[in-house]
Amino acid sequence: MGGDHAPGQIVAGAIRASEELDAEILLVGDRQQIQDALQHHAHTPNLEIVEADGAIAMHEGVTELRRKPQASINVAMDLVKQNRADAVVSAGHSGAAMASATLRLGRIRGIDRPAIGAVFPTLLAGKSVIILDVGANVDCRPKYLEQFALMGTIYSQYVMGVEEPKVGLLNIGEESSKGNDLALRTYEILEANKQIPFIGNAEGRDVLSGRFDVIVCDGFVGNVLLKFAEAVGEILLQIIREELPQGWRGQVGSAILKPNLKKLKQRVDHAEHGGALLFGVEGVCIISHGSSQAPSIFNAIRLAKEAIDNQVIERIRANNAANQEITSVSDATANSQSGS
Template identity: 65%
Template structure:
């Protein structure tokens, strides 16, 4: 298996991306195509005594899509940018998956342009895995940012794709799907949520377990939770913010006083374990579901650990043939009658 890694994307690229890719290469036994500026990457490898090889190959690209670039326009202007070249490797079957910590909108746009959508899928979604209170039982939240204004059938498709991912990549026999909402009852929520609730209830392809309130996300009783990309992105980033705030509070309060200093010292290994369970870096990247290729988006501030974990998510998806599992499962006809609103053009 060979993973194309966008070595230029992310706040700490290329350093952390390269280090993460090398971790993944040795620990996860995958081949890596490091896509980026040849000179910069070769220099880094040389300085750190890494050897370029068949298993860790530099694939040259030119330029990157900056965070303030408009995705489509950026891709048009920079057709050989790192994310575009990485995506091309998958298109040409020279790689099995792409991992990027760069501009997520650009990654989504590049995936749509180069790989296209799976048949029947109206809108691909970004799915993020969250740790829950129950150890080793993550929940997949989607969409976390690809589609801000959603129609009911989009969320219905997210539910099907999420279920298949949960079943085949994570190994949950019968994934329980929740609808992110502000109350348990079917009548609760905004217009979108009320309509989606009904649709999910009627859909035979999934196991609908009802509405999931904000407080239920991390409880571990849902395997998949669907929402529009606006709510999902806010939850994703809020979770990141809370993780940071909690670690900050622990750092401030625990070592206070002599008891604190002593106690914190003794507890160091256990605190490390707490950090691992809370820290966003420990949970792999977000997966693009619905495009005709495996693409994992890691957050912008990814360090080496995040990159390795994002590569692991990509590897798992490839290993379990997630694409083939989803392909053909999204029927053009869904159980929701056509909206009266016109279909907006695909982005």
């Protein structure tokens, strides 16, 4: 029920996903509105409506989650909690989705703060970079960024297929001495953690260069970066449309360039990525853009399925447990040495 084009475009994307991804979709929300949207489609396989009482509107605060226990986002999270579903996809109130996931699913043990991870295209064809956090945590501590780096590394390896991911810390300079107190302390922690393939600071110009596979930052900076990148992609596509010649020449040129333009759109249009994964909670949760239409919802469901198929939650849980064990041993050794 969330998003600027709900429920019509959400339903359309879900129908496509059920057909092309062989996924069983549970449509959570107002039954009558969803049924009205379904009537515009001749074929609706593997779709089930789950009734919910209301939704969290974009102008409402996350405190409404407690006042509306049967709101659609809460019902959807409960389906995962009860093992009736494997993932939640929402284009609604992102703060409500994150809060509901944290309250109803809980955090993975050892994860202090969930993080939203967004995939960006790079200058290298076929290569992407995942950036986290892009909005869940405005203020961060160094250990949060360390946890983000560990989770991003796992995602890069098992979902994006990068055998040896390169992790960077978003900063104002490459040198380890650059940045504010958070950046300086985080650099030391990332460099010391042998489970993180950290290669140093990433400047703004490095984000889309392809040099890094994972970049970590606090949610304030990450969200600004996300919105800026989305705007650049939209502007680039609009400029190309405007600069193509008018009339028959434009039609001929467009026909010739169509395959290339399609590939360009796939690389720079945020709708092609579908949404961002909420890392650190006990369940797969995809947060989509509020303006999402059917193609974006389809891609969001595809993203959820990839996370499920590659056991992202299970791998993060196991890796984090191992990291905690290593940290405990290191702390015990350090204390022993200082005592002697």
